[in-house]
Amino acid sequence: MSFLKQLSPKSPKDDVLSGLTVALALVPEAVAFALVAQVHPLLGLYAAFIIGLITSVFGGRPGMISGATGAIAVVLVSLVAQHGVEYLFAAVILMGILQILFGMLQLGKFIRLVPYPVFLGFVNGLALVIFLAQLKQFQIIGEDGTSTWIEGTPLIIMLVLVAATMAIIHFLPKFTTAVPSTLVAIIALSLVVILFNVETRTVGDIASVAGDLPTFHIPTVPLTWETFMIILPYAVIMALVGLIESLLTLNLVDALTETRGQANRESMAQGLANFVTGLFGGMGGCAMVGQSIININSGGSGRLSGITAALALLAIILLGAPLIEQIPIAVLIGVMFMVVIGTFKWSSLRLFGRVPHIELIITAIVMLTTVLADLAVAVILGVILSALVFAWDHAKKIRVQKYTNDGGNTVYELIGPIFFASVHNFQELFQPKEDAQDVIIDFKRSRVADHSALEAVDQLAERYERAGKRLHLVHLSPECRLLLKKAGDMVEVNVLEDPVYSIAAGLTAAEIDAYEARSKKVSAGH
Incomplete structure (x- = not known):
């Protein structure tokens, strides 16, 4: 019929x-x-x-x-x-x-x-x-x-x-x-x-x-x-x-x-x-x-x-x-x-x-x-x-909101995807020499999209390591975690297992609560 x-x-x-x-x-x-x-x-x-x-x-x-x-x-x-x-x-x-x-x-x-x-x-x-x-x-x-x-x-x-x-x-x-x-x-x-x-x-x-x-x-x-x-x-x-x-x-x-x-x-x-x-x-x-x-x-x-x-x-x-x-x-x-x-x-x-x-x-x-x-x-x-025009436009849109939490740690809230066209701009967003001893990058509004992005994150971790400071990644999406897991020892970064930072050295319970409150406040404002 x-x-x-x-x-x-x-x-x-x-x-x-x-x-x-x-x-x-x-x-x-x-x-x-x-x-x-x-x-x-x-x-x-x-x-x-x-x-x-x-x-x-x-x-x-x-x-x-x-x-x-x-x-x-x-x-x-x-x-x-x-x-x-x-x-x-x-x-x-x-x-x-x-x-x-x-x-x-x-x-x-x-x-x-x-x-x-x-x-x-x-x-x-x-x-x-x-x-x-x-x-x-x-x-x-x-x-x-x-x-x-x-x-x-x-x-x-x-x-x-x-x-x-x-x-x-x-x-x-x-x-x-x-x-x-x-x-x-x-x-x-x-x-x-x-x-x-x-x-x-x-x-x-x-x-x-x-x-x-x-x-x-x-x-x-x-x-x-x-x-x-x-x-x-x-x-x-x-x-x-x-x-x-x-x-x-x-x-x-x-x-x-x-x-x-x-x-x-x-x-x-x-x-x-x-x-x-x-x-x-x-x-x-x-x-x-x-x-x-x-x-x-x-x-x-x-x-x-x-x-x-x-x-x-x-x-x-x-x-x-x-x-x-x-x-x-x-x-x-x-x-x-x-x-x-x-x-x-x-x-x-x-x-x-x-x-x-x-x-x-x-x-x-x-x-x-x-x-x-x-x-x-x-x-x-x-x-x-x-595709090239799209990549170029989105590469320019990656940015961060930077602040210091109550515990004195530097926090970067990353906005926009990290991929092959945006990795250069991504590296320029960070100043390891000016940051605190513990640095947190929040990926709540970002994504690690490809191999170029993995390499960029690894290079950033090495920059902080050379500066004698510790870098922590939080709020990674399941896809980002899977990419990092597959990469294995190609990428040496400290990924926190959940949004509660009890396993991150140098972060107290009060600092965690303060960071969460600050995150909610910033997110609500956008």
């Missing part, structure tokens, strides 16, 4: 119509990405069908669309050029295995480590990538391989068709939502071009999309360690790129639908899809932001929409190629331009002066890296930069 609800939670009609719309948008994208990877267009179409079907049935995000993508295609270029298409199939199979392991090990939760500025940069960067990819359709590749921009009447016709497509998609929902506006735009303007014999480029001008059913095919590569080492780097990169793009797309669709997908289940579904794709002659792929947004905006919210898109794509390959090849490229460009407008987070342009400048810089870096390099590099770079 749960699966049937996910199959079409709102309207089967909307899911089917939305799936048909997505299928039409998948064709030129799959063909284009196959050409980027320098393989036959059918490899891209097979990947779009198989990956789309499997992830729609087994994935963790109903309504999300997967297929052949540019991010995967770019990685495959050098592998195909150097070793041939059979190695591509083997790399895609290994990619699938790695993604399945990722999901089985429950590593999908690490997508939560991606900060919002990085996510914002990813979304905006991807919107720019989609936009720039459409501009290439305004170029004609000559026989010598050089490209020239379309000019004159052909350019005007394309621009008119693009504008008409965008207008229909934007304004039709204001009058009726009975059918997806995107599907209406594609069918209506294709009929106009056909009936009035308008001279403009069509899908058929890119490549033929006609073919047969994909057949089972074990890659014909040597089963040797050398082969494994050839395909491993490509498989790892594709697995990471595919998972990052898929899980971030999952988060984006979650936000659009106000529901929550399952990251680990989606990872395993992506892996299974790529594993099967490699065995049936596909080029591999992952979730697609553009097509997923088209699906959601067209009313597709369940698994039925993705299943319909995949089956419709198969029907196009087997039966409908002559019709699909007559769809004008300009109409599909208009569809993707609307995707760009819907994908780009325009609200991010209003963040200047409202959020820290460093977060805006991280967003810009991720966005530019997505455009100039690739998605995986952009996201990893963004996470690293965000």
